[in-house]
Amino acid sequence: MKRREFLIGSAAAIASRSASGQRPDQARLNRIGVMSLCFEPVLKSAAHPADPQRTVDILDFADMVAERFGIHRVEFQQTDFASTEPAYFGEFRSRIKKAKSQVNQINLEFANLNISAKDPVIRLEAIDLTKTWIDHAVALDCPRVMVNQGTLAPEVRQTAIETLKTMNAYARARNVFVTMEPRWRADALNVPWDVFVEVVKASGTRANPDCGNFPDTESRNAALPIMYGMTAGSSHVKNIPEKFSTADAIKISKEAGYQGIYTIEARANNGPDPYAAVQTIVDILLANM
Amino acid sequence: MKRRKFLIGSATAAISGSAWGQRPDQAKLDRISVMSGGLAPLLKGTARAGNPKATVDLMDLAATVAEHYGIHRVEFQHTDFPSTESAYFQEFRNRMKTVKSQMNQINLEFDNLNISSPDPVIRLETIDLTRRWIDYAVALDCPRVMLNQGDLVPAVRQTAIETLKTINAYAKTKNVFVTMENRNAPWEVVVEVIKASGISANPDCGNFPDNDSRAAGLAVMYKLTAGSSHVKHIPEKFDTAEAITISKAAGYKGVYSIEAASRNSPDPYAPVQTIVDILLANL
Numbered sequence: 145m146k147r148r149e150f151l152i153g154s155a156a157a158i159a160s161r162s163a164s165g166q167r168p169d170q171a172r173l174n175r176i177g178v179m180s181l182c183f184e185p186v187l188k189s190a191a192h193p194a195d196p197q198r199t200v201d202i203l204d205f206a207d208m209v210a211e212r213f214g215i216h217r218v219e220f221q222q223t224d225f226a227s228t229e230p231a232y233f234g235e236f237r238s239r240i241k242k243a244k245s246q247v248n249q250i251n252l253e254f255a256n257l258n259i260s261a262k263d264p265v266i267r268l269e270a271i272d273l274t275k276t277w278i279d280h281a282v283a284l285d286c287p288r289v290m291v292n293q294g295t296l297a298p299e300v301r302q303t304a305i306e307t308l309k310t311m312n313a314y315a316r317a318r319n320v321f322v323t324m325e326p327r328w329r330a331d332a333l334n335v336p337w338d339v340f341v342e343v344v345k346a347s348g349t350r351a352n353p354d355c356g357n358f359p360d361t362e363s364r365n366a367a368l369p370i371m372y373g374m375t376a377g378s379s380h381v382k383n384i385p386e387k388f389s390t391a392d393a394i395k396i397s398k399e400a401g402y403q404g405i406y407t408i409e410a411r412a413n414n415g416p417d418p419y420a421a422v423q424t425i426v427d428i429l430l431a432n433m
Numbered sequence: 434m435k436r437r438k439f440l441i442g443s444a445t446a447a448i449s450g451s452a453w454g455q456r457p458d459q460a461k462l463d464r465i466s467v468m469s470g471g472l473a474p475l476l477k478g479t480a481r482a483g484n485p486k487a488t489v490d491l492m493d494l495a496a497t498v499a500e501h502y503g504i505h506r507v508e509f510q511h512t513d514f515p516s517t518e519s520a521y522f523q524e525f526r527n528r529m530k531t532v533k534s535q536m537n538q539i540n541l542e543f544d545n546l547n548i549s550s551p552d553p554v555i556r557l558e559t560i561d562l563t564r565r566w567i568d569y570a571v572a573l574d575c576p577r578v579m580l581n582q583g584d585l586v587p588a589v590r591q592t593a594i595e596t597l598k599t600i601n602a603y604a605k606t607k608n609v610f611v612t613m614e615n616r617n618a619p620w621e622v623v624v625e626v627i628k629a630s631g632i633s634a635n636p637d638c639g640n641f642p643d644n645d646s647r648a649a650g651l652a653v654m655y656k657l658t659a660g661s662s663h664v665k666h667i668p669e670k671f672d673t674a675e676a677i678t679i680s681k682a683a684g685y686k687g688v689y690s691i692e693a694a695s696r697n698s699p700d701p702y703a704p705v706q707t708i709v710d711i712l713l714a715n716l
Contacts, residue, residue: 265512276561
């Protein structure tokens with residue numbers, strides 16, 4: 145990973161203590177990111193202006209994560225941003241810098257506008273919007289954007305690869321990585337992980353491994369070593385104890401020689417308190433990295 | 434209209450004669466444009482693969498229009514373009530320049546991505562994608578982009594206006610006009626939104642429910658243009674010549690861009706020619 149330099153490392157945040165009561169190792173904390181998605185219930189929202197639970201402004205998210213967890217990498221959804229005006233991004237970047245933090249990745253969710261669309265017009269719109277967010281990533285000093293690949297069904301796979309290549313060529317010229325994560329949902333038509341890997345390789349993009357997105361332990365154990373060898377320096381970490389061991393997934397990543405970021409994706413299944421849910425995964429990471 | 438200079442005027446194409454066999458007045462032809470949709474059956478593309486009439490590459494549409502009608506303005510839908518890479522646009526611009534033609538307007542149809550969306554995320558995506566196409570318009574030396582405003586219902590009207598203002602602020606810095614035509618909402622609402630947002634109107638004589646609203650709406654809208662409008666010919670519904678008279682009475686000096694429906698015509702050139710003849714006779 146050479147494309148974009150990071151600012152962090154020397155940050156001396158007043159981090160909360162780990163579950164063991166010891167001061168966490170800052171070098172380990174510097175390899176952890178936190179996704180805004182974890183705090184969706186407490187983020188201020190124009191759609192829920194009167195919700196008293198929503199106390200965190202997205203502009204203050206990095207500061208909150210730094211103060212609360214001693215973590216200086218934050219990851220956003222493109223839907224988090226209230227504006228894409230240069231002045232807004234300028235202010236956003238200033239707040240990130242003030243917290244001595246780094247935007248780790250921006251995850252792009254354009255619904256039907258994705259690389260697997262059959263309609264070439266839709267694919268072109270997906271390219272254009274992604275290019276725009278690559279520009280926004282540059283404005284936010286963010287080294288990665290992650291796209292949602294859609295179905296990658298056999299009949300659209302080749303055009304999806306070509307579409308990704310176009311996006312990636314634009315991104316490379318701007319020192320930004322394009323990544324994709326394996327996705328799996330019990331209620332969906334899913335892309336086998338080996339097909340996903342094939343598309344990542346063919347398009348020249350990078351993998352964003354996500355230990356939670358596999359149907360079973362067998363596929364997780366087979367895929368993670370390969371995907372952790374194809375990253376742009378970042379991955380997602382979930383904690384779903386009834387489904388798999390997060391510690392085991394971290395072990396696999398280490399065996400694959402992974403030296404990048406573990407970004408925490410805590411969700412509703414991790415409990416009603418997002419701060420506690422994230423802390424649980426921070427503790428697992430600190431104990432197993 | 435000051436923002437972007439045009440190249441045309443002196444074009445001397447070898448044009449076909451008008452319906453009455455006379456050589457058309459080039460000054461009048463220079464105020465006419467042809468929309469790509471009117472010649473859709475001629476255009477190559479995956480949707481028309483195997484159609485023997487589909488022989489024209491999109492890049493050569495301007496040449497076809499110049500050669501067949503002596504018209505040097507063409508108007509496109511954003512969906513026409515198979516690529517948005519800079520090399521493609523450069524070649525497109527070169528082909529236009531070779532035939533001394535000008536792109537009149539690019540019409541943006543982003544489906545659910547429009548200014549009337551109640552979802553702020555969708556409105557932001559609309560802004561971003563429209564900005565992208567404003568940049569593409571600059572790359573193609575095109576002075577206008579027309580967007581589809583959605584339904585403009587009262588519940589979303591104010592946010593739609595604010596979204597348009599953001600889009601227009603960007604367009605102004607690039608010397609591009611943002612326009613809207615009357616559709617989806619009563620013409621009075623469209624005019625209110627155009628005025629409030631500072632953009633321009635693209636009058637369309639075909640998009641009115643009746644002659645009363647057409648007469649009232651066109652007289653107002655032709656004073657709010659960025660130098661272009663759409664002309665349809667639907668004789669069972671209204672008189673195109675009368676619509677042109679209204680535009681002249683409003684002092685309109687801009688372009689009439691022909692929006693013909695040619696899908697079922699045995700001669701794909703004929704529907705456009707019919708409107709060319711009406712325009713030449715009434716301008």
